[in-house]
Amino acid sequence: MAKQSHLVRFNFTGGIISPGYLLQVLEAAEAARVKDVRFGLRQQLFLEVPYKEFDTFEQACREREVAFQLDQATPNITSSYPASGIFITDSWLTEGIYKDIFDTLAPSPKLKINICDSRQTFVPLFSGHINWVASQHPHYWHLYIRYPGQTESWRWPRLIYTNSIPAVSAALETPVIDHREPASLLSTPLDCISRDIDRELELPAFHLPYYEGFNRHNNQYWLGIYRRDEIFDVSFLKDMCSVCLETGIGQFYATPWKSVIIKNIEPAHRKLWDYVLGKHGINVRHAANELNWQVADHCEDSLILKRHIIRHFDTADVRTYGLCFNISLDAGKHHFGSIVIRRQENKHRSKLKYLQRYDILYTPDFNPNTHQLIPYRSEVLKEHLGPYIASLCRQYYEKGTEWNVLQEYVSGQKAVTVDISREKTVHQCPSCLTVYDDTTGDPERGVAAGTPASALPADYTCYICETPGKEFIPVTLSALAAPLT
Numbered sequence: 001m002a003k004q005s006h007l008v009r010f011n012f013t014g015g016i017i018s019p020g021y022l023l024q025v026l027e028a029a030e031a032a033r034v035k036d037v038r039f040g041l042r043q044q045l046f047l048e049v050p051y052k053e054f055d056t057f058e059q060a061c062r063e064r065e066v067a068f069q070l071d072q073a074t075p076n077i078t079s080s081y082p083a084s085g086i087f088i089t090d091s092w093l094t095e096g097i098y099k100d101i102f103d104t105l106a107p108s109p110k111l112k113i114n115i116c117d118s119r120q121t122f123v124p125l126f127s128g129h130i131n132w133v134a135s136q137h138p139h140y141w142h143l144y145i146r147y148p149g150q151t152e153s154w155r156w157p158r159l160i161y162t163n164s165i166p167a168v169s170a171a172l173e174t175p176v177i178d179h180r181e182p183a184s185l186l187s188t189p190l191d192c193i194s195r196d197i198d199r200e201l202e203l204p205a206f207h208l209p210y211y212e213g214f215n216r217h218n219n220q221y222w223l224g225i226y227r228r229d230e231i232f233d234v235s236f237l238k239d240m241c242s243v244c245l246e247t248g249i250g251q252f253y254a255t256p257w258k259s260v261i262i263k264n265i266e267p268a269h270r271k272l273w274d275y276v277l278g279k280h281g282i283n284v285r286h287a288a289n290e291l292n293w294q295v296a297d298h299c300e301d302s303l304i305l306k307r308h309i310i311r312h313f314d315t316a317d318v319r320t321y322g323l324c325f326n327i328s329l330d331a332g333k334h335h336f337g338s339i340v341i342r343r344q345e346n347k348h349r350s351k352l353k354y355l356q357r358y359d360i361l362y363t364p365d366f367n368p369n370t371h372q373l374i375p376y377r378s379e380v381l382k383e384h385l386g387p388y389i390a391s392l393c394r395q396y397y398e399k400g401t402e403w404n405v406l407q408e409y410v411s412g413q414k415a416v417t418v419d420i421s422r423e424k425t426v427h428q429c430p431s432c433l434t435v436y437d438d439t440t441g442d443p444e445r446g447v448a449a450g451t452p453a454s455a456l457p458a459d460y461t462c463y464i465c466e467t468p469g470k471e472f473i474p475v476t477l478s479a480l481a482a483p484l485t
Contacts, residue, residue, distance in 0.1 A: 005048040014079035015043035019244035024064040032057035043254040079115040080123040082253035092138040124336040164192030213284040226259040236280040312386025338366040427453040427472035
């Protein structure tokens with residue numbers, strides 16, 4: 001069937017969306033009879049505007065001073081900014097530093113640029129062409145370069161200072177597009193502040209945080225919204241923007257999982273969000289098996305394949321925690337996935353979809369940020385993908401249990417000096433019996449190790465039942481260890 005619409009793109013630098021700006025975009029879309037939109041892997045927005053309505057859309061955008069892109073669109077600048085403050089809480093890479101970088105980068109880069117915290121796994125580190133990854137040294141960055149059309153990246157031999165990121169990105173753009181050899185790139189004159197690399201970048205073990213539904217954070221909520229068909233109704237997003245504007249939320253975020261995240265929701269405003277979700281029938285809290293997939297933008301065939309495999313996962317009750325899946329129907333594309341399902345291009349490329357064959361591959365350590373792929377099965381029919389991938393998932397867990405963590409933990413506990421540890425005092429929640437130990441603190445919620453219970457923040461609550469920390473009861477470890485009667 002002939003194409004009947006223009007594909008229009010709006011880039012949101014770093015994934016940051018202004019609700020007021022998006023509302024203008026959505027009103028222009030409505031004027032052109034567009035009823036739904038999609039978010040993309042690089043934190044941008046896509047609209048399909050019918051040819052016959054395009055002049056109306058263009059005029060509506062002009063009136064609202066919103067700029068859109070068509071065929072030769074510039075890539076979006078992707079970042080881990082949406083994870084800041086909820087999935088990353090103790091990094092030198094603050095929201096202010098992100099914004100300083102975004103404000104000084106060239107507004108229309110020709111290459112994909114990633115700005116990422118090294119300690120998170122929510123956003124792919126190396127899916128760009130110029131990939132900036134925060135080092136352990138404040139304000140210094142690793143630089144990884146990936147040539148267009150290739151899957152592997154290589155590291156610049158020095159760390160680059162934050163203020164030099166815009167100049168270095170601009171200077172390397174043309175040489176990278178031209179595929180100049182690394183030796184030639186290294187001779188490119190750069191006016192930048194740098195330092196030696198004294199420690200290798202350590203990739204964190206992959207863990208995809210559950211990014212959907214209402215979630216408590218400190219004394220507020222954040223909300224993640226995912227759509228299994230990737231389609232967001234214009235009317236729903238307009239209501240969402242209105243609630244943000246009414247409640248003082250100045251920005252929300254597009255994620256590389258084609259979802260959106262709204263932070264800083266006050267408890268008193270949650271009822272407004274419940275109303276909007278109910279009004280539009282928006283479901284939240286989908287199964288984790290459905291959330292850990294990277295699927296190409298605007299590819300219905302990939303979505304169909306994803307649904308087919310997920311149905312098998314559900315039926316067979318397959319555990320996929322710690323894994324990420326990628327469906328690649330086009331050769332030469334960069335992948336982000338622990339397990340990659342790739343359609344064969346040269347052999348068995350039948351127009352009859354039931355005759356098409358797929359290869360199943362995986363990364364050596366099942367970390368999706370690594371580029372090397374190991375073949376697992378080849379020439380697999382669609383009907384056999386589910387069982388084979390489930391078998392590969394089991395291989396991942398079997399590898400993870402080769403080291404007996406439980407036995408080592410028990411042995412370590414027995415080695416602790418009893419007369420000291422068992423008399424130590426901790427503080428216990430009276431409602432759900434959760435324990436706060438000042439030795440370890442609660443780093444995930446901003447409480448450093450060594451913080452006594454008496455110095456907990458006034459708004460600190462039990463992370464399970466939200467009982468105020470001031471109500472916790474002192475109790476010795478020996479009392480905790482005593483058998484129940």
